[in-house]
Amino acid sequence: MTMLVWVGVAVLGGVGALGRWILDGLVSARWGREFPLGTLAVNLTGAFTLGLLVGAGVQGHVLLLVGVAALGSYTTFSTWMFESHRLGEDGERRLAAANLAVSLAAGLLTALAGWLIGEAW
């Protein structure tokens, strides 16, 4: 069983990373001119899904596999920080601040929304 969980974490981690790469790439190529919308999109959808899982009372191995492995590699803190720093480097202070504030506020709200929906289910 433990071995299976290890393999599951590795595989779902890979799936999460692929999902992020695809969604971020699509959104960035289409709308990501000034603002890192691709990263925002993966972080918000990830926060929503994790809220949904926890709200629905998912526990144990499933939470580990989906919450930690898949969503852990799907969402990204480092890219959020990196792209905010890049905006600062470009002198786009407002956009940098907006990227930090919007991700934080909208992230909390989408996680909460996911949690409420999960709980009501």
Add this chain to the structure above:
Amino acid sequence: MNADCLKLTIYFGERDRAEGRFLADAMLDRYERHGLATSVLLRGIEGFGAKHRLKTQRLLTLSEDLPMVSVAVDTRQRIDQLLPEVTALMGDGLITLERATLVAGELDEIAPPEELAEATKLTVYLGRNERTDGQPTFLAVVDLLHRHGVAGATVLLGVDGTAHGVRERARFFGGNAKVPLMIISVGAGETIAHTLPELGALLERPLVTLERIRVCKRDGRRLADPHPLPTGDLGGLGIWHKLMIYAGEEAEHHGHPLYLQLIRRLREAGAAGATSLRGIWGYHGDHPPHGDRLLALRRKVPVLTVVVDRPDRIHRWYEIVDQLTDETGLVTSELVPAFRATGPDLLEGGLHLSNP
């Protein structure tokens, strides 16, 4: 010195492939095999091409496929031999040929050709870690150019290339001392000529090119309009036009970075392509040489933006450039005698040199 040389410039994408590997590698292997006197492979920071797909290093996911520019200079004969191989390798992208004077060896006795009297672009090719009197040679060269009143200079770091026919490629581990970098400078022909003897003394094995250009703007001031060029020569061969915009990375227009605005506006207006390259050191106009400082958020390095298109279209792009560089920036105009753009359902131009 050889006044009959050609500069081959190729604009493509970092992830473009040929022969089952990266196009950049395949291309530089050809340059090595032909023993090119000088070539430098540069990675851009922002740009677009015929497909109008934006490439940028600002977003992590998009920064795995940045614009690449390779510049190679050698005799007309050697470049002519190389060309069929290069065009066979190319997928989507742009190839241009320009006439240049290549000086390898002694710089002391060079009198620049008369045609260089108007304004001249001097490009110096040297190793990344070449040193003179204990300091990096590129710093000494930029200081020299600045001291002599040359209008601007930008140091661009290569990631691969050849020098005097020998391949020098950057590796992740290693000193990379000989990997080529290029210093592009622009100034009055006479001023540039005065710098040459001292420049020769700074360089171990001098390798420089001289090209004829026009300075259109300096520090936001209009000096001359771009050359009025016909779209073809008497023999019916196409003539093309190149604008280069030199500004600091910190330069802004209405509160936004200048180079980003340039790329954005040109892309929206439908230009054939544009590429921004970030230098590591340099200056333009009346500013002292500058580069990054420790612990500063804003970068202070020079950024160089290139646009090549048909002369009738360049006039439209120049209006955009002129608007955006109302306060700062050095803008130059050059004639490009051969241009070949390929893209999806697109083949424009050819590689026979026109004679304007």
